[in-house]
Amino acid sequence: MNSVLFLIVIPLLGAFLALFGKKANRIVAILITAFTEIFSIMIYLSDKLPVSVAIGGWQAPYGINFVLTPLSVGFIVLINLAAIISLFIIRGEKEYQFYSTYLVLLAAANGIVLTGDIFNFYIFSELTTFAITALIAYPRNRRSTGAAIKYLILASTASSFLLIGIGVVYKTLGTLNIADIASKIDLLNPLTLELIIVLILTGIFVELELFPFNMWVPKAYFAGTASVNVMLHGMLGTAGAYIIARILLTMFAVNGSGMLVNANIANAIIVIAMLTIFVSEIAAFNEKKLKKVLAFSSMGQMGLIIFGFMIGNEQALTGAFYMVVANFLAKIILFVLTGEFIAMTGSDNWEDMKGIGRKHPVAGVSFVIGSLSLMGVPFFAGFWGKLAVIQGAMSGNSFMITGIVIILITAVVEGVYFLKISHTFFLKKEDEKEFNAKARIHSIVIAAALAVIVLAIGVHPGLIENNVNRATNEILNSTSNYVDVVFPGRY
Amino acid sequence: MKNDKSLLLNILAIAFLAVLAYFIYSVATSNDIGIKVTDNNVVENRVAYRYLNKNVLDENSKYEWGGKAEDSAANVVTSIVADYRLFDTSLEVIVLFITVMGFGLVIPKENIKIKESTELLYHWTPLLMTYMLLVGGYMFINGHISPGGGFPAGAIMSTAILVGVLAGKQTVSHTTLKKIEAIAGTLIFSIATLGFFLKGSFFINFLEGGNVGDLFSAGLIPILYTLVAFKVAAELSGIYFEFYEGGEEHDNV
Amino acid sequence: MTMSNIFLISSTSLIFIGLFGVLTRKNIVKILLSLNIIETGINLLLVAFGYKEGGKVPILTSSDSINHLGNMVDPVPQALVLTSIVIGLGTTAFALGLTIRYYKTHGTLNIEANDEEEVTAHE
């Protein structure tokens, strides 16, 4: 399984070669991404999982290792899928910097999921930060420059906390390996442990788009082009969901049971998740810029996912993983279509997008399907996640019950704005002018295909049941499924 | 910058720092059981101890000065950076690569004329440059024995080129730098991949190690450091060229 | 007060100063300077974490040094700092490049400048 490093090395080699590619860059990027996607699917389907890969021949915890479990490879498959979609919807990005940066982002997103070393994780997360900053800044206008520098400052400040946290971990436990830390976490002094958790969480919450760490999100989504939006959501966001599962629920888990080791912090995170859901859905309600609406909704979904993860029982975890998949698919549909719609109307404002659904009914219906899935309406993938998370939260403490009420209240707000927007596409166009640009068939096909998947999972949740159950099981028994994989025979 | 000093923000900042400070204080003075952050280091419990003893592969192995070891770099920091955790280091290269590329992407392209340098500077620069390049070269070649290594070496070499730029000497062209950068980067990762085909593992030090303390020891480390040094030098020099190279704004502004 | 504590306190102070500056300054360049101060503080902190009273440099200079490996300071934080320095350099370079662009597009270095005044759909 050492060949898994190709997932990192090939994109990076591509990034160097892109300096010289002129017109071929896009094709090369697509080929590389197709390779990583197929390769990761092959790993996922092979029966060699779970396995720990020592890089450079040095065994963990002394060398850096990659841990391939059903969970991590499953996320890799999703991330690469988003990556390949983002390449297909590129519109007019020609310069080599774009492709080079994209390939670095691809490698970093893969690495952030696969790595089993916390410092290596820090480097990968810094790499994603820089890559995302460069991609946001790519249009180089007022909007994107402002968004990029503000994101960079915020992310750097936060990641310095992460670095301090890593330093403290090394100082106290003398190791940097995630599995090693997980198995030694009980030895720590409670307050020192809290210090470590606070420092590391600060570092990762910024990328997780959680309130109040997420001031950059709407700006970044608004400034980025459609393909960058898909990357931000599909690659960074999905990797973020994995990070919670790995860092919070494996590294800081009590006896590998998927419960955060410090119950007070767990409650604080639930409060933060609730705040995120509430703030983002309320903020999206009156927002006129479609991309910002989707950005707010992304934050809200992330809050919901983290809420599910923090509850910690099997039901809620299953729900959270369903939510990850559903949010991943549905939001990509919306971002792909939003890019097309903005290009067609030349306006960011959804109120100007009347008549698109009448002109392109397939696109309009796909958008409706995506938004219904995000709302958690039955027959769409999001429903099962939401149902299971709420069901799981019922058996929790009072924080979690409050969380349910907040989820249900915001569901109303979310439903109103999403359906309001969806319906706008089906209104009659006021002026008889033609649209500025034509919708591209392949974008609509991608959106429609994803919509069909969303529908299929919604009607028959058993389609991904096995995968989700594997993931849930891995989190719930992380000692045998993660630590034992890295250090066979330690327990 | 009218409102550069906002009282409210200052108060909030101090309040936050006070919370943080109190938190750190209570962490430091906590009396609960368990390992505390303020405890003294016990090096034997750490991964570092195995690095120092160079017995990661075989716990009972011992090595001697001038003898063979699993990693024969005399500088233990180097052996960590460029061997045990080589993967991190190669990613560092990518960090530099992407930030410099991002810099080149966002920097406005304007024609900035450099002031004519004085005669003295113009003529003495080559001497200075040669000296600096020599120091840089020494550093990356000896990175595994003494303090130094690819990154500082690259920085010194790029300073040499900067001096050249300031003196008005066009030593290398921007395209050449780009090529060096790409070739060095490709080579680093090709060597990493070569390890997979030779020994079945990426980023493996597959060359015969040599003896601890020798110049020709530590296997791939000097080679990798050389590549890193060239890449860093090319990238950092690229930054200076981005400033002074005029040209068209990119077409999709 | 031991050397170790002096290192820890001074590095924490540096970090605090940086954190204060990042929040209270409006000028992007000043914010970046504050970030660099944090950066330096962290590097010092990491090295201090590996510090040992009377420790030696972790470089094997002679056959004698192999017998005193236990006296050496922890080399891992130093390796980490090496990486952290490079990342800090990258951040600074990239952010300064963005700042130059920011000045061109916004006409100011104030971080509070509105990003959306010239609303142009670029897609």
Add this chain to the structure above:
Amino acid sequence: MNIMLMLLVVPLITAFLTMAILKHQKTVWTIFLAVSGYLSYALFTMYGKWDLSWSIELGFKMFGKNVVLSLINSPLGWFFAFFASLTTLLIAMFSIAYNDEKHDSKTAPIWLLLIFSNIGIFFAKDWLMFFIMWEAMSTTAYFIIAHGKEISAKAAKFYLSISLIGTSTLLLGIILVSRLSQTFDIGVSIDSLVKLFSTNYSAALLYIGLFITTFLIKSAIFPFYMWPSKAYAESPDDFTPFLSTVMSKYGVYGLILFILPILAKSDLPMFGKISQPAYMLAVLGAITSVLATILAIFQTDMKKLFAYSSVANVGYIVMGLATMSVVGIQGALFHSVNHMIFKTAIFLSLAAVIYRTGERDMHKLGGLVYKMPLTFLVYLLAIISAAGIPPLSGFTSKWLIVQALMAQKMLFVVVAMIFASTGAFMYLLRCLASVFLGQLPDKYKDIKEAPLLMAIPMTILMLLTLAIGVIPGIITKPIDAVLTGMGYNVEPSSWTTVHTALAKSDLNLTYLFYVFMVACVISLIMYLISGKQEKIDQIDNYTAGENPLEWDTTPDRFNFAYGFYQPFKQMFNPMLDLISFERWMSSFGRIVERASSALSLLYTRSEGAILMLYIGIAILIIGGMM
């Protein structure tokens, strides 16, 4: 293939099929007619086969076992489903004619989805199926009400927000109840809630309160009585009857399915002869019907008027249910069907008027009896039924409900019911007088009678209401099955006589029919021997020859229909303002909007990004140290 499954699959597949051929509007609506015909036929054959069921196991675990979705053919569900599909069939025929180039709403595929969820709701055996279909119904209805029009979208937004509140409470209720019983089965959950009532009264009350809220919202019972006036008025004209007659019954169905058995079986504190929660429900029904009647009287838009009328009628039904007696439930079920029939007739005749004139404001119409006599006749018989005058169907059911209320000695509720019934005359007559009687405006000189395809369903409905009025057994016999299914002991009802709650008040409707026919003949003779009328211009009559345009106003203002019940309006206005739920809703909406703008601004400016980061860290630190 299982017939229960077919009921779901046929509308679903045709929905997707019709989406593909949406351009051929007539074909689409013909398919729609065929599907509703098939459903009606299939449901008809299912009568009596109470062991039909269908279930599917999904690969999704809850409570430790895989989730099962199941359908079952129960008498109660059948009763609602059958009459709903019959109504749909008639509306579908009307729709073929109605949806021409000018009135093209393009909603047929979504409507088919709505019918799909409709069947699912009525036959659901477990809560999950019920919820899935319920939410599908809510969202699909939004798209039909909005149907691509800006003004409708605003009304639909109002509907949507209140309806989503309903689904949220339903979801919460379902999760709580199924956690209690560790399964989603509805029957089991009734038992476990009955048990909970004996152990923890307030918790049980909260649980059923959540369900009741949902059902009240969907049936537009006080305090949620406001949304129909907006949603009904702006939805497509041929959809309004479905919305008003079928969709307002979901809540009623839910109450009968879940709330009544619990209230009947639990040991609850009593208030008079019935339990407190049931009395509360009755009072809500009473308030609804009184308020809605008052509001209906003041509407100038005829669709809004009948929207409130629908609300009032559902109020009667809830009152009947709340008596918890056999006669009351019988009356409620009977009135549900009656309401479906006469309200469909009314809305269809109004749709025919709108189809021909394009006008919804009553004071701009008038005298249409001369141009559209059949439509007038349908409307006339329908409102007679609605007003509860024998021998038409509405009388019987109202009679049953009043009897049941009297028998339970619910005095306040009876008074409210009679007040509302009387008030109903006022608004029914207002519309009759303004739209069909009076003088025909000049611009409508050339309009024609409704087309044949519209006339057929309208005539059928007219005959149905007459037939049910004379032979109530058509409805009471299935109701017997329903009541038996619910565990009540009932004697088989006869075809023409209804048994009521009070002694010696049994009613043979054949005699009543004869009496009514005699009265009709007499009034016909009186009409024939009365003198001829003289026609003068309407405006001259009201303004004494002045030209209203000279005073900057329009002639409409002086139509007698404009301020029809002005004095009453002044009387009730202060009260109506006070309890206007709509105002609360919109002020709440404004608050949300303001909060939204503020938050959005925070994110746009974002100079506080670092500050927020620090606040977040502080939350983590303080939260951890607590």
